[in-house]
Amino acid sequence: MNLVSYFSDIEDFRMVNKCNHLLSDILLIGLFTYFSNGEDYEDMVLFAENHPDFVHEYCKLPNGVPSHDTFNRVFSSLDTSVLNKCLMDCGKAILDTLGEKQICIDGKKIKGVNPRSRGNTGLYIVNAWVSENELCIGQKKVADKSNEITAIPEIINSLDVENAVVIIDAMGCQKEIASLIMAKKGNYLLSLKSNQSELFEDVVCGFKTRSSDCFSEEWEYSSSRFETRKCRILQAKDVLLDENLSVWAGLKTLIQIESERHLGADIQKETRYYISSEEGLSADYFNELVRGHWGIENKLHWHLDETFARQKNEKKSFK
Structure with missing residues (x-):
């Protein structure tokens, strides 16, 4: 599986010839850290430093491992909708190589969001989760819980069930x-x-x-x-x-x-x-x-x- 190809649609927003690290290296280390239950940008650095042989199979790292500040800046500036699509495509490809799937679909209200306008009940996210492999393969934002009914068919249509x-x-x-x-x-x-x-x-x-x-x-x-x-x-x-x-x-x-x-x-x-x-x-x-x-x-x-x-x-x- 060529993991780099799944990120080909992500445009590098940084200035040409002023980057010390390849965007593909940053994205792949982030992906590997997620798969290994990493928690934050510091964990991305630790993963790359603690697994050099594995990381170098997929990453070039011409100037060594990026700093946690670099990971922070890059991921905070990416187009999240494009990144989300790339990650979902990658997850689906991984599932194609696995056995029977149990896909759980459920909604979750994002806590910490304080709606200021009357009638705004906050933001919900509907997730599709493969229980055997603990992998999220689909996600849809909705304005309130009642909209889960319309979001669920969209997620199902996007998946191979x-x-x-x-x-x-x-x-x-x-x-x-x-x-x-x-x-x-x-x-x-x-x-x-x-x-x-x-x-x-x-x-x-x-x-x-x-x-x-x-x-x-x-x-x-x-x-x-x-x-x-x-x-x-x-x-x-x-x-x-x-x-x-x-x-x-x-x-x-x-x-x-x-x-x-x-x-x-x-x-x-x-x-x-x-x-x-x-x-x-x-x-x-x-x-x-x-x-x-x-x-x-x-x-x-x-x-x-x-x-x-x-x-x-x-x-x-x-x-």
Whole structure:
């Protein structure tokens, strides 16, 4: 894979013959630092200094490793829309060499943005995240949370979801989105809540009145928390009327997840429901699939908020 070629559309804004470092070297070191969970411009310098043999396979570095101030100036001055497209193209190319994909799509409000005008609710970003590889492969800015519904199809259309499982929260549980994913030869797992009231009521009733032979239970321990997750699945055709089933493209399986968290003396219980186009799979599989969806919140969103100080709306990071 020729990584330099993915940055060919980025115009070098610097003055000709007054640059000590190649733009491609700066961009590649930034990319490598991101892949290695680096946090800031100082980490870019450290990565290049600590991995000289690897870096020199891809970078020329005619004047040595750039300083953290150089990385800062360059990344802060780049056209972020062009850089974002190049990074997404690079990420998609990497995914083409990998196995089955679980693509999680979720929205995140940028904290630290204080809307001054009445009615301005802030800025949201909808991300597409591959849970197995912890890689963001798509991103779309929207003015408010309600616009996530229009942004999600745009992201799906920009991705190759064939043979992938697309996992979306309740905002994306829409008939049109399910149809789009199926049309692109993917599968879906959609969180189901009361925004789809008729389907939600039918599914809740189905799990209350029917038994399931497909059951899975997981336990998770940490120093301060104990959590259990119980998963049951039903066949959609056994629960829903034909006229209600037919409007959801490819719908095959209904999933119930009951979780119980023990935080010291505090006990939190929650029951969630999902619909899926996959069938003939175990409750263990769906339990793990749902757990993987939490990665976009626990890893990507947290990483963006904390590591890159996004809460404070500071300077653009290399991501």
